[in-house]
Amino acid sequence: NAGVTQTPKFQVLKTGQSMTLQCAQDMNHEYMSWYRQDPGMGLRLIHYSVGAGITDQGEVPNGYNVSRSTTEDFPLRLLSAAPSQTSVYFCATGGGTGLYGYTFGSGTRLTVV
Amino acid sequence: DQQVKQNSPSLSVQEGRISILNCDYTNSMFDYFLWYKKYPAEGPTFLISISSIKDKNEDGRFTVFLNKSAKHLSLHIVPSQPGDSAVYFCAAYNTNAGKSTFGDGTTLTVKP
Numbered sequence: 039n040a041g042v043t044q045t046p047k048f049q050v051l052k053t054g055q056s057m058t059l060q061c062a063q064d065m066n067h068e069y070m071s072w073y074r075q076d077p078g079m080g081l082r083l084i085h086y087s088v089g090a091g092i093t094d095q096g097e098v099p100n101g102y103n104v105s106r107s108t109t110e111d112f113p114l115r116l117l118s119a120a121p122s123q124t125s126v127y128f129c130a131t132g133g134g135t136g137l138y139g140y141t142f143g144s145g146t147r148l149t150v151v
Numbered sequence: 152d153q154q155v156k157q158n159s160p161s162l163s164v165q166e167g168r169i170s171i172l173n174c175d176y177t178n179s180m181f182d183y184f185l186w187y188k189k190y191p192a193e194g195p196t197f198l199i200s201i202s203s204i205k206d207k208n209e210d211g212r213f214t215v216f217l218n219k220s221a222k223h224l225s226l227h228i229v230p231s232q233p234g235d236s237a238v239y240f241c242a243a244y245n246t247n248a249g250k251s252t253f254g255d256g257t258t259l260t261v262k263p
Contacts, residue, residue: 042194071250078160080240080253081195088249096250128194136183136244139197140251 040064044129044143051119051150059114059146061129069132070112071140074098074125081128087112119150154178155243157254165262170228172257174241177222181243184217185251186226189238198239199226231261 045060063070071086073096083096087106101123103115116123126147130140156175164170176184182203187195201208201215201224208215214227228235241254 069249073253078255080155080157080255082253083250086250130194136185136246136251137200137202139185139187139200139242140195142187142194142196144194145192 042129042131042141042143044127044146046146047144048147049149051116051148053119053121053150055119057116057119059116059127059129059148061112061114061143062110063112063129063131063141064110065131065133065141066109067131067133067141068109069140070106071096071130071132072102072104072112072114073128073130075128075145076125084114084127116148121150124148124150152177153254154181155241155252155254157241157257159257160255161258161260163260163262164231166233167230170226170231170235170259170261172226172228172239172241172259174224174226174254175222176224176243178243178245178252179222180245180247181252182246183244184215184224185242185244186213186215187240187242187253188235189240189256195240228259231259233261233263235259236261 072084073081085104087093129143132140185200186198189195238256242251244251
């Protein structure tokens with residue numbers, strides 16, 4: 039049982055390049071989300087989805103794009119990477135009420151130079 | 152406007168003693184509160200939660216207390232163990248919005 043799988047684990051990009059961070063889950067959860075964590079800061083919500091075909095913006099959506107064509111996958115696209123997007127990115131899924139919390143992937147550490 | 156605040160960036164305690172981590176929130180619409188633990192190079196893991204209609208929830212060595220009038224919650228770890236050393240995030244969940252808001256985290260160090 040893999041849970042939530044994120045790829046790649048590490049990535050270095052040049053300013054202006056684009057890339058896709060992958061997130062896949064095998065827990066059959068409807069809710070999926072992307073967070074970024076910067077040093078000394080908490081987790082800030084980028085985008086989230088409550089089911090296939092439905093996505094919405096979080097608190098820091100600029101520069102990122104998402105789609106949700108299946109229950110299992112929720113990729114995050116960086117359209118034109120900027121140094122301010124250097125961060126650790128976490129994908130999270132949730133299956134029920136707020137009482138049970140989210141299951142997080144192990145993260146993608148992204149550096150934009 | 153930070154809706155969930157953890158005012159102590161770090162906490163150091165001796166093994167066997169109690170660890171108390173604090174969290175304040177501003178939005179009355181939150182109806183669940185959660186604590187997550189995060190080790191370096193790993194994703195956060197869910198630890199314990201509490202509904203807004205409760206004032207205490209206990210799970211083994213971990214107890215979460217909620218004071219709604221003060222908009223304050225705390226996580227007690229008794230007794231603390233070196234393996235508890237990690238970053239602890241407080242989170243608040245709004246059912247209507249369908250999403251969680253996280254604090255900045257508190258780094259707990261338990262010394263042997």
